[in-house]
Amino acid sequence: MSGAGPDRPLAHWRHRLAERGVDRQLWLLVPALVFVVALFVYPFCYGLTLSFQPTNGGPFSDYARFFSDAYERGTIWITLRIALPAALLNVLAAVPIAYRMRGRFRGKRLVTTVLVVPITLGTVLTAQGLLNFLGPTGWFNRILLATHLVDEPVRLTHNYWGVFFSLVITGFPFAFLLVLSYLSGIDPTLERAAATLGADWRRRFTQVTLPLLMPGLATTFCLTFVLAFSVFPSAVLVGNPAGETRVISLAAYQAAYERYDYPYASAIAMIMGFVELVIIAVVLAARSRFYTGSTGGKG
Amino acid sequence: VGCGAPEAPGQTSGDTTGEVPQRPGKPVTLNVLDVAGNLQLTQGMIDEFVAKNPEVISRVTYSKAPAPELAGKIKAQQGANRVDIGLVLTGVDGLAAGIEQGLWIDLLPTFQDRLGGMRDYLEPAAAMQRLAGNAGVTVTYYPSGPLLEYLPSRLATPPTSADALLAWAKANPRRFQYARPANSGPGRTFLMGLPYILGDTNPKDPTSGWDKTWAFLKELGQYVDYYPSGTTETMKNLANGTARLIVSTTGWDINPRVLGTVPKEARIATIDGFHWVTDAHYAVLPKGVSTDTQAAVLALLAFMLTPEQQAKAYDEGYFYPGPAVQGVQLSSAPQKSQDAIREFGRPEYDALIAGHPTEVPLDAKSLVAAFSRWDREIGGGKVKQG
Amino acid sequence: MATTTEAPPIRPPDTTRRRRRIAARPAAWIVWGVVVFFFLNLLGVVASVLVSSFGQSWFDTWLPDGYTTSWYARAWDEFALLSVIVVTLEVSVLVVGLSLLIGVPAAYALARRSFPGKRLVFLVFLLPILMPPITYGIPLATVLYKFGLAGNMSGVVLANLVPSVPFVILTMTPFIEQIDPRIESAARMCGAGLRTVFLRVLTPLLVPGILAAAILVLVRTVGMFELTFLTAGPDSQTLVVALYYSMSASGIRAQQSVDAMAVIYTSMMLVLLVVALRYVNPTQLVAQVKDEPEH
Amino acid sequence: MSAFSRLRLDGVSRRFGGQAALTELDLTIEAGEFIALLGPSGCGKSTALNCLAGLLPLTAGSIWQDERRIDTLPPERRGFGMVFQSYALFPHLTVRANIAFGLRMRRLPKEETRRRTAEALRLVRLEEHVDKLPGQLSGGQQQRVAIARAVVFEPSLVLMDEPLSNLDAKLRLEMRTEIRRLHQSLGLTTVYVTHDQEEALSLADRLVVLREGRVQQVGSPRELHTRPANWHVADFMGYRNLWRGRVTRVDDAVVTAESAGQRLLGEAVGDLRTGAEAVLAVRPEDIRVDGAGETRNALSATVEVVEYQGRELAAEARTDTGLLLHLRTERRIAPGDQVKLAVDPRRLLVYPDGPAHRPEDQGATR
Amino acid sequence: MSAFSRLRLDGVSRRFGGQAALTELDLTIEAGEFIALLGPSGCGKSTALNCLAGLLPLTAGSIWQDERRIDTLPPERRGFGMVFQSYALFPHLTVRANIAFGLRMRRLPKEETRRRTAEALRLVRLEEHVDKLPGQLSGGQQQRVAIARAVVFEPSLVLMDEPLSNLDAKLRLEMRTEIRRLHQSLGLTTVYVTHDQEEALSLADRLVVLREGRVQQVGSPRELHTRPANWHVADFMGYRNLWRGRVTRVDDAVVTAESAGQRLLGEAVGDLRTGAEAVLAVRPEDIRVDGAGETRNALSATVEVVEYQGRELAAEARTDTGLLLHLRTERRIAPGDQVKLAVDPRRLLVYPDGPAHRPEDQGATR
């Protein structure tokens, strides 16, 4: 109360802000925020407004156009049909493998490295490799034919499966890395506690580890799904870009780069982002139904 | 600050509007962007020009990119008033896209007199030039296709008519292949050539004039296993026996055999009454380049259109024959080029080129419409059956 | 295990251990079986590209007719790959460095503080990862050109930072959350300012997380075609531009040369990854585990 | 770092969102004092310490160092040292580097840094471990590194947040002596946070007892031990027997109260009238088991549970009227024994009890 | 789960890599016993418990439940209950579901599960919190959930790993009583790990003291309290005064030893001859301050440090010959006071000391 006159209002504000968690350290956010606002938000707003300024028709006519054309509208379904199972498989396959990778054993470092290395392959090599390897005269079919498992080469490229495999190859390492880190955030003591309570390994997993892992899996699924949803080069290279793998980003690409209809392309891209957001919102809403607090393992 | 288009006027990067001098005031650095694979044919010409005329072009840089993204990049540069690409080498698609967006400088008729070589265009090349309007200058030309290609060891007598092709495909299901037209030169040529072969009402109007073509493709599609996403793969399938009969062009016939992707003994066949659907590469200048650069590029183009330089366009049959102007002999081409064409070229091409009418391809809009319809009805149609 | 009910003779100690391992097997077998199958196929995929890129011609046979390195030589000359690789390395190092420099402090603030509007900030950082570059690539390039920042290396770096910075933020946040905030408090009580805390205390502790984020950013940057192409000048093309050209340019290109390009691309990434992994144990990429006893 | 003669906390408060963690803390600390902040888990001890350190901004109030206002300074400019509950050693630095960290931050000359580090190492007897990393030390050694790190730059104030809570009993005892010794030999001013009343009693010159963010009592160890200001403090200070009851008679400071049918004489702490609800508090060790000859506060009870605790036994006994008593004795007793108990009325404290402040799970309900 | 009448550990050992965490543990546990494993941090207590639970495979030895060998069974088939140090409650399950977990795993009928869960909830007095998640409970409540979860399926053996170490002093005291009550009322057999000797003394029927993976002593609380088998155990059991010395005379069990120039009489524990090196051990509370009239083991010393600890004071005093003594007294003494001290020879234990087993940081060096 003594002699703090000029300080008063300032201190008052500081106190009010401090209570809400606002203090000096938030300056650290500023560079990143400025950066993203300057280089992303502004151009992105441009794309957004562009989508409401179609070459002809009212502000929403490009959106209407997209949804009134079954061929275009169908791309959403096609994309989901590829991206959802691929993301799901990536996440689900990562779980048991990551589960096995807990604890210490010899060669763990090597195995982890090998599991992460496919990150480096890139879309093009994956696509070329799939065409070569799974193609009608590729080694895969040759082995099948040579062992008389099939009489005719199995067609695994230029259709749904080609794209699917390429998404698995590129998406799995991501999913694996993330799942592994979430899994190791769960205190292994919990599973031991379940064991002393009479749970065999299957029930330990389903009743204890899995429910605790679910939030992490949801996040991983979201990230993998985003990667898979924007699948583009491989949909063209190893898929059937005119038909069953005509994904939504291909529709946007054609609008932008074949028809040079940027407003329409923006509109499609917005729809694409919206669909992604919807799926992510659904997954995150489901995630919030699971227990999301500390799982004991992390600092 | 609203969310308006970021195309507010900025400062110019040098004089872009005034009078274009005969020679640049000082030597320029030229950035060439190739989106058509044209440098394979013309880089030798450009290098030679730069070597001979250092006072015009002091340095040249090359970059290459797939065509579709071209417009976006030029737009971005023009929106910011900083165009640093001096010369774009492009095919019909990139050219048309730029015209529609107003990206290119109209070189004609303003600079007609500086480009004397244009008077000596081969007739079909001249037709391609007319297609380009005033923006592009044809630098290389070839008659393209449609041709059929097969291995004599696997297929003794290829079909020679449209009906025979259909019958053959029916008799040999999954053995006929062509790539998705949007991704493939031969596929595209086949698509555009069919209306002439089938005698459609308006071969230039895919929406309403191609009834027979669409019906034919649909029926043919029943016997096609799948449409690869690139010509390379049809070639590979031909080589490994998965496909017996594929669609090709002159360049795609010769060059892959030179490269070894297709066995040397592969043969071509033609369909009765086919018209060549020609193709060409163009040189264009984006709006916003300085007058000095414009002057330098014009001088370069004039040089490139001389017969001696055009002979380099024979290459290894990549764009066979290649030259756009008359009177260019194979014998004046580089030795390597001559050797390749002698070994892998086909004597019958001269007769075929002479004996069949040439047609310019569809304009960009119609072509996109044709692709789109093909995707919806032919390529996409495959799905529902399989 | 039912045999244990009978009173057994004294066994040497390792018998029990061996039995234990066998008991653990069926589940492990399936998992490792699937993994091995996946990797055999992956190996096939990679090997077929590798073999093809060295093949002279490869028709309907198990292996090519002959071998040559000419596809590499061609690609090398055609794209002046040496300078392209140098540019790619420079760009990726710059992007990785800058995105860490900008992203880690932001991740720190997000990990440590809760403040009003945090969700909004989070969404702003999530969007660049969600939105395809089509929506913002061209206007972004225009902005960069307008300020003279595009058409050279700075443009490529800035454009690639747009998705990289949020990516660093999203991956680093959990890693920072794992560090005991009291260690920072301790440093501050010793008289260290925020900058010193970052340099002297946080950075050394975050090394595994930083490397993980760096690797993922690196992979994304080297593979980012659209933004790079839109902002690159003739001297600042990266490898992926050449790769996309070789893959999707009109005109004739032998399959093997595409394969060769893809192999070059992958080897470069692999070298970068292996170099990175030399300095960090991949198992450290994840949270410190309370180690389970060996079973 | 300037020494001070007095540090004054003036209405220091801290809220988290809607929840108050610390409310209106007023406290004056004289140079050289050893102050302990005491209270149950979650009462705001660490919050108070962090506010003092500058690690947590205040939401109201101010802190004055002599005539200088310091609550707006960042922690690194206040010049206080701090020992953290979990030590918070820098895991990537050696013992030596950990201790020298604060000196390096102050850019002291190399020679000086080395000298003072060596001195601090000697003080905490870690000369042999200088080059180890914290992960290679035992808990007690880590503890000593944390203390050395906090005092090496001779801070004007040392803050300690439950520095001993992770140690086992034997080590805790040893470290306690060590801390007291350091405080005296270096002439430090210390604020020490703990939830262990014995620790607080044995170390501090003055204790501050907190409960739900509010100061309950400030006083010397003896005051707190013998005269807790209210029954919450008493509860915390080891008055394990807390019985709810009703005042039946008041004679100045001596009141008679009835709890579970038992009439007991005790000393009133606070304002009590006849008929008022009250809480009676007495320590287990203040219940005498050899109370046969006693007349006042004599109780006869049956032993129910006995725990061996070395020299003494801890036991639970129930009076015939049902009152449960915790007691400690050196007498050998066994469950089922009938015992005569007595409580010195001066040792039985009677507190007023409002309906809002029920002792939960305590008193006559048991 | 079948009850048993005797559980036998036979040479149970566990190594981690090269390091032995537990060596040759032999122990027989009778049904209904309460056994405490005691020892300093890192001595192998948790390792022993985990081996018993089946969470850690043995590297040697065997475990027998009556005539059945069980060390090869996985934990879920041994039917033991375990309370983990950190509780290890399932954070995603409510209190009720946590407690019912073990019953569900045994596929008991719904009705039965409900009934027994309710009973366990009543036993640990958590009826009001059934639907909360563990994160919403205080430490003591979590503790009780962990105990209820471990005992609800009436295991033949309950293992507890330092269940009270995270609680504050007051709560710890309460929970201790609770655990003992549960053990008795349910007729459990319990193995309890702790590093707190007072806890062990007050709870267990038998104590097992470990040091560096080896059993030091097994015995009743009284045996351990009054007659530790060697000076390490003594050190751990609260004999804070440990002096190194030399035996000067042996009279049966009474030996005279000299330490720092001071001659002291004590009781020999172990084999001692004249001239042998010895360690003298005495508890602080066994040093009497009013030792003026004493003739045997009388010491005159100066008080150096005094700590207030409520009723008693803890002090350090140094004899004229330089021996440092820790003592506890109710007498009011102050630093600088001259005091006459005395030690009952029966309370002063004399242990043999091999050069290999020096008391580190202890004894006359201080």
Ligand SMILES: Nc1ncnc2c1ncn2[C@@H]1O[C@H](COP(=O)(O)OP(=O)(O)OP(=O)(O)O)[C@@H](O)[C@H]1O
């Ligand atoms: N960052 C925070 N956000 C919200 N509430 C908090 C935060 N930190 C502390 N609190 C709350 O403030 C109150 C006081 O916390 P504080 O850490 O000061 O307790 P404490 O007395 O140190 O307890 P302990 O003995 O358990 O360490 C608690 O109720 C706590 O839940």
Ligand SMILES: Nc1ncnc2c1ncn2[C@@H]1O[C@H](COP(=O)(O)OP(=O)(O)OP(=O)(O)O)[C@@H](O)[C@H]1O
């Ligand atoms: N997983 C492990 N790997 C290697 N060493 C281990 C492991 N677990 C325990 N140890 C070692 O075994 C010894 C005994 O450990 P244990 O956990 O049994 O100690 P403890 O008596 O329970 O100690 P505390 O009181 O600190 O819990 C210690 O030296 C420890 O370092």
Ligand SMILES: [Mg+2]
């Ligand atoms: Mg605290």
Ligand SMILES: [Mg+2]
């Ligand atoms: Mg332990």
